[in-house]
Amino acid sequence: MKNQLVVIGNFGSGQGNCGQTIKTNVVYSLLKKERADDTIAFDTSNLKSISKIFYLLFVVFRYDKFVILPAQKALPILACLFYIFNKKADYIVIGGWLPEYLMISRRFIKKAISSNFRIFVETRDMTSKLIKIGIKSYVLPNFKTFVKFKLESVLEEKEKNSTKVNYVYVGRVIKEKGLIDSINALYNVASNFKDKQFNFDIYGPLDNCFESEFKNAIKKFKSENLIVTYKGFVSPSEIQETLVSYNFFLFPTYYEGEGFPGCLIDAMASGVPIIASDWKYNKEIVKSNENGYLYKSKSVSDLTNVLSHSFLLSPKDYKDLVSKCLIDAVTYHEDNVKLTMEKYNFFVS
Structure with missing residues (x-):
């Protein structure tokens, strides 16, 4: 189904858990729960593989709905692919690195992000920093499922x-x-x-x-x-x-x-x-x-x-x-x- 939602991020397959992989899995689990069988995953861990790069290229070409959660290594690749294929994505940023990353001269990535991604960051201060370099974003705080203790x-x-x-x-x-x-x-x-x-x-x-x-x-x-x-x-x-x-x-x-x-x-x-x-x-x-x-x-x-x-x-x-x-x-x-x-x-x- 072409209208399936594809979640692209580091799911940590075989690499253990860290903040990046935990949040990617939390977001994916919520999306899959709310959209039933309409959600699929693409794991960017070990993205150095040529076959995996080609499969990613196919995925971006084939589908139309995306939520992406890339770290610094995967972002340039995704920005390039989405710009080339003129596809849109919701980009949920994990961590606080993006404003400083884009303040360095990365004009193509900034252009691709601005035109192809709707950006969601974790804090209000991040949105303020991004506005200063001409990038609009929205606040979506980190979240988890937990027991509400008394x-x-x-x-x-x-x-x-x-x-x-x-x-x-x-x-x-x-x-x-x-x-x-x-x-x-x-x-x-x-x-x-x-x-x-x-x-x-x-x-x-x-x-x-x-x-x-x-x-x-x-x-x-x-x-x-x-x-x-x-x-x-x-x-x-x-x-x-x-x-x-x-x-x-x-x-x-x-x-x-x-x-x-x-x-x-x-x-x-x-x-x-x-x-x-x-x-x-x-x-x-x-x-x-x-x-x-x-x-x-x-x-x-x-x-x-x-x-x-x-x-x-x-x-x-x-x-x-x-x-x-x-x-x-x-x-x-x-x-x-x-x-x-x-x-x-x-x-x-």
Whole structure:
């Protein structure tokens, strides 16, 4: 059927999960659910294959309805093909890299994007940046399907581990995510509050190039009242049950491509207030003294101060943070974002 919807993106076949592949699969699952059997997928992973390039060329030529979610490597190829065949697509941007990418002299790609793609980005600030270079876009925030936890049950789970102050991170374990800054800052806090026990658990795929430096940092900043543990991969289906018992989610990123990470939705949906760097678009999601705290990016001293403040909160103030997290998370639930997608006719055959 020529009028089938084709979703083109990195589905991560055989490569494991990351923010790119998780969101691609989430978007595809929603589209397929709403359009029944009218939706098919094209996986851009391993796009170096000549046979796969030719198949992609055939797909773009053959069909008329597209949703695309390319990263930087696949975007030029898709921009070229859609421009040549004069086809239209809804482009759901994953991450925050597109405005900076297009600010560099890439006139053909900008022209192709402007004329052939309807662009959906994750934050309002991204739309503002794109407008400045003459590209119109719309906001479609990151989203997930999750269980809507009750405040009382979340607080009960946290009480089970009340002898420690428990911090957590979930995501790619790479240098630019700022994890060494977090470990350093927690070491400073633990040194100043020796009567408290601190725990920092880190989940996610560990980059081989960062492994040695990461493990050395854990050894270097080890102390009697601070335990830092790398806990490997946690599946999306287990993320809420894993996170709910933690006191705070640490997100010290200074990654250049950061947009609206799905891990922040996971944290809020699990009732875990977020301590994040004031980097890129974090301030649109994390509101200081509401659902978490922001600190000056790359500043270990500022992070130390925020961490010191975080565990000294009164029970009422902490409860308010948890409550706001659960409320804010609902904004990014699939059910709500689906309404925005309906407005833009994503589900119309």
